[in-house]
Amino acid sequence: MSHPPAAGTRVPWHEVHPEVRAAVEEFLGGRVVEASTQPGGFSPAAAVRLRTEGGRRAFVKAVGPEPNPDTPGIYRSELKIAAALPASVPAPRLLTGFELAGWVVLVFEDIEGGRHPELPWRRDELDRVLEAVESMSAALTPSPIDAPRIEEVFGPKFDGWRKLTKEDPDGLDPWALRHLAELAELESGWVAAAAGDSLVHADLRADNILLTDDRVYIVDWPWACLGPPWFDRMGMLISVGMQGGPPPHELFTDPDQAVTAVLAALTGFFVRQSRQPDPPGIPTVREFQRAHGVIALDWLRRRTGWS
Structure with missing residues (x-):
């Protein structure tokens, strides 16, 4: 089965603001x-592996005010988190970060030989990644850095079912439509259910993971926040199921009702967002959210046991 790629429209290095390119070269x-x-x-935005004439390498992320006005704020959040992450976290080291000419720029060490997991997921790579995620979660409980609480980051987004109760339900999954009021009620308890003091990445999927021969690296931390230690595993398994791996219910069997409430909120987010117009400059994200919603909804149906 084909799955939509996690891919947007990248800005090539030569289109990055000339002052930004000059500043990066000066730093390198x-x-x-x-x-x-x-x-x-x-x-x-630009996401580029660079090599200088002297042989120095770096990975650079840079975004300007166009075409999506929200992206610079996301990069500012990532800059703050990346600068604070301790060396024990399996993430590439931030070398420098700055703002210039309306652009937000992050310069990371380049992970030599780093590649994303193969898709559809291979079981050996999946097992490696899940083991790394578990170790990371243990190491980040309690969080070693200051970060926003999970409701501060996702509070404005995790009310999809409640919004859908007031919107045209045309095209909504029949099971979801039948249980819409119950889903809205279940979702409304997600903040209490997601209480925790672990630092969670909160956007874990194959394109945010790099594998080398002996290590697993987790990249792209703008959504990092304080939440329950199981949040990353739960969220990642939806995307694993969507990208050809085992379905999430086979790999996450904890019956805790807190998980079900948070899963309801995440599912409502995917389902409702996939029904919205494309955001500026990001034409592929709705299809990606729709595919996640299908997997998440099936898992939620199983966890609730509602007919």
Whole structure:
């Protein structure tokens, strides 16, 4: 089965603001002679592996005010988190970050040989990643850094079922339509259910993971927040199921009702967002959300046991 890729419209290095390119070259100590745009992720921004004439390498993310006005704020959040992450976190080190000419820029160490997991998911790679996520979650409980609470980050987004009760339900899944009021009520308890002091990545999926021969790296941390230690595993397994791996109910069997309430909120987010117009500069995200919603809804149906 094909699955929609996590891919947006990347900005090539030569289209990055000239002042930004000059500042990056100054920091790296040499002229850039090779710039390789990296696939994966939705931001309408530059995501480039660079090599200078002196052989120095770095991975650079840079975004300007166009075409999506929300993206610079997301990159500012990532800059703050990336600068604070301790060395024990399996993430590439931030070398520098700055704002210039309306652009937000992050310069990371380049992970040599780093590649995304193969899709559809291979079981050996999935097991490696899940083990790494579990170790990371244990190491980040309690959180070693200051971060917003999960409701501060997702509070404005995790009310999809409640919004859908007031909107035209045309095209909504029949089971969801039949249980819409109950789903809205279940979702309304998600904040209490998601209480926790773990630092969670909160956007874990294949395009935010890099594998080398001996390590698993987690990249792209703008949504990091304080939540329950199981949140990353729960969210990632929806995307694993969507991208050819085992269905989430086979890999996450904890019957805790708190998980069900948070899953209801996440599912409502995917289902309602997939019904919205495309955001500026990100034409592929709705299809991606729709595919996640299908997997999440099936899992939610199983966890609630509602007919």
